[in-house]
Amino acid sequence: DARVTQTPRxxxxxxxxxxxxxxxxxxxxxxxxxxRQTMMQGLELLAYFRNRAPLDDSGMxxxxxxxxxxxxxxxxxxxxPSEPRDSAVYFCASGLDxxxxxxxxxxxPGTRLTVL
Amino acid sequence: xxxxxxxxxPFNVPEGATVAFNCTYSNSAxxxxxxxxxxxxxxxxxxxxxxxSGNEDGRFTAQLNRASQYISLLIRDSKxxxxxxxxxxxxxxxxxxxxxxxxxxxxxxxxx
Numbered sequence: 714d715a716r717v718t719q720t721p722r723x724x725x726x727x728x729x730x731x732x733x734x735x736x737x738x739x740x741x742x743x744x745x746x747x748x749r750q751t752m753m754q755g756l757e758l759l760a761y762f763r764n765r766a767p768l769d770d771s772g773m774x775x776x777x778x779x780x781x782x783x784x785x786x787x788x789x790x791x792x793x794p795s796e797p798r799d800s801a802v803y804f805c806a807s808g809l810d811x812x813x814x815x816x817x818x819x820x821x822p823g824t825r826l827t828v829l
Numbered sequence: 830x831x832x833x834x835x836x837x838x839p840f841n842v843p844e845g846a847t848v849a850f851n852c853t854y855s856n857s858a859x860x861x862x863x864x865x866x867x868x869x870x871x872x873x874x875x876x877x878x879x880x881x882s883g884n885e886d887g888r889f890t891a892q893l894n895r896a897s898q899y900i901s902l903l904i905r906d907s908k909x910x911x912x913x914x915x916x917x918x919x920x921x922x923x924x925x926x927x928x929x930x931x932x933x934x935x936x937x938x939x940x941x
Contacts, residue, residue: 748874748931754933755916755932756916756929758929769928815921817875818875820872820873820874828855
């Protein structure tokens with residue numbers, strides 16, 4: 714049963730520290746998404762890759778956030794420096810964009826980040 | 830105005846009840862629609878896609894009204910295991926790539 718994996722599952726850090734979250738998409742999927750979920754805002758799209766190329770990162774604060782896909786099996790989301798308002802659950806999702814509007818996204822278990 | 834709006838609930842219903850959720854979306858260019866389910870402290874998972882003709886999957890029925898820009902989900906014969914948050918999702922496909930926009934969810938609590 715193929716799944717998206719994310720590490721770490723939980724992270725507590727202090728303000729100003731660098732945080733790196735990792736995601737392994739489902740093998741064969743060509744799209745990767747990073748979302749942030751908070752109680753107030755719900756799920757927000759931060760970044761979107763297709764075939765490892767960044768297509769949309771308009772939802773991501775550029776001054777402190779960066780997202781990369783060094784290879785097809787690894788996506789990273791980095792926050793530097795972290796701030797308390799970054800506390801949230803960060804989900805990675807992957808999918809197979811075959812051009813159909815019903816393409817499904819499969820979510821990883823999330824990284825629960827707390828910035829003190 | 831949010832792109833996708835849902836009543837946050839919670840909807841408290843007894844087992845066996847029928848419950849319905851609605852969701853409205855603002856972008857008329859939205860091209861496909863979904864309901865996702867999210868259990869507490871878990872990731873969202875696809876429940877069902879929503880088609881213009883309406884579609885049914887067991888106890889779940891989804892409807893789409895493009896003219897009024899709303900989507901509905903009907904759950905019949907509610908089970909305790911249906912307790913979760915239901916996320917309404919629209920797919921904006923423009924400039925060649927898709928973008929899923931999520932509502933903040935409607936929470937359902939089914940009690941014995």
